[in-house]
Amino acid sequence: MRPLPTIEDIRGAAARLAPHAHVTPVMTSRTIDGIAGARVFFKCENLQRVGAFKFRGACNAVLSLPDEEARRGVATHSSGNHAAALALAARIRGIAAHIVMPSSAPAVKRAAVEGYGARIVTCAPTLRSREEALASVLSETGAILVHPYNDARVIAGQGTAALELASQVEDLDAVVAPVGGGGLLSGTAIAISSLPHTRTIGAEPEAADDAARSLRQGTLLPSNDPTTIADGLRTSLGELTFAVLRERGVEIVTVGEEDIVKAMRVVWERMKILIEPSSAVPVAAVLLRKVQGARIGVILSGGNVDLSRLPFI
CATH class of the missing domain: 3.40.50.1100 (Rossmann fold)
Known part of the structure; x- marks a missing residue:
């Protein structure tokens, strides 16, 4: 198997991207903190160029x-x-x-x-x-x-979002990211592993839970055309991303379809920003208190939504 990316690869990617990528803001909401029972810090990759961490x-x-x-x-x-x-x-x-x-x-x-x-x-x-x-x-x-996720250079680039978050917010107990093909979650796990007391958690739709099943059984189990509103998370893990998640001991939590839509609406109503369903998956996990910790980072992966088909309208 190809070598797994390292924290040095992510730091190199950060330097390479500096002239081109936005340093995205971190936003908070007291209302969401109250629902989650924790301080929640949202890394707004929905405000990245092309509207997503990709x-x-x-x-x-x-x-x-x-x-x-x-x-x-x-x-x-x-x-x-x-x-x-x-x-x-x-x-x-x-x-x-x-x-x-x-x-x-x-x-x-x-x-x-x-x-x-x-x-x-x-x-x-x-x-x-x-x-x-x-x-x-x-x-x-x-x-x-250039594969969307099963590429060490892509994984390293995605990891720069978590690296930035760690520089913007101190003492996080956990960082939560959505998982489809696993590029963002793998990069996040590598970046966060340099912090001594911070865990990386993946959030996945119940209807597309191949990552949870694969890590539980210790073998790569592809998804079979799952039906979920989180269209960006229908993809199965790749060989590289699965290996990173196993090596880093990443935990996966799952959420239902109604909870994903509710999370989209809560972010829209309380934070006045629009996120796509895939971004709402980790938000739902935090709102449901499936992630433990007093200070939790959430990566909002993207905000590209068809405004004529918002699921909560």
């Missing part, structure tokens, strides 16, 4: 490429935030980006990818079609694959 990992991966590889361009398949993140990162580096997107991808997300100058290759809305289309693009162009 920019950190994609940008670090693209900026890490040697010149001879970068000239070949980059490629991936994604219907969401990673697509826009890789497109913007490629534009910053001045190289081509080829993004395979399913025909079911929202028009607003296609427009964002096109706006950053990437080439979109449309495929049928199945995993097999996406993988086949990506293989064809890689063969045709010679582009470098």
Whole structure:
């Protein structure tokens, strides 16, 4: 297996990203503290470029490429935030980006990818079609694959959000992040492991609990097309992310669909910011008091929501 990323990799990514990524703010709410029974500190990656933490990992991966590889361009398949993140990162580096997107991808997300100058290759809305289309693009162009999460450079980039949080808020008992493919949670676990008394907790929908099951059984158990409002968390863990989470002893808690929607609404009403359902999963875990500690950090992973389809309206 490929070497796992380290805290040094995350610190290197932070230096690489400094001219390009936002240092996102940390917000609090006394009302939410009261519900949670703890001081809760929200790391607002919904205010990151492209509206999600994904920019950190994609940008670090693209900026890490040697010149001879970068000239070949980059490629991936994604219907969401990673697509826009890789497109913007490629534009910053001045190289081509080829993004395979399913025909079911929202028009607003296609427009964002096109706006950053990437080439979109449309495929049928199945995993097999996406993988086949990506293989064809890689063969045709010679582009470098930048995987959404199963890539050490991507994991290191995602870990910079937690590294920042640790510099902004002292004495955290736990940091909670959502888990789908595991890139953000893996990077968070590595970054937080340098703090002596802080635990890393992953939050996952009950309807898409492959990470919880995989870590409990000690083997990688893929999800089978789970149905959850948290669309960014339907992906299974990868080989690298699973290895990091096992090595770091990360605990996973799960929440129900109604609780995810309620958490979205509470953040909107009390903090006046909009988060996507995947971001609401760790919020729900904290509101339900499934995370122990007096001072808890929560990474709000993104805020890209179709405003015409808010689930709490």
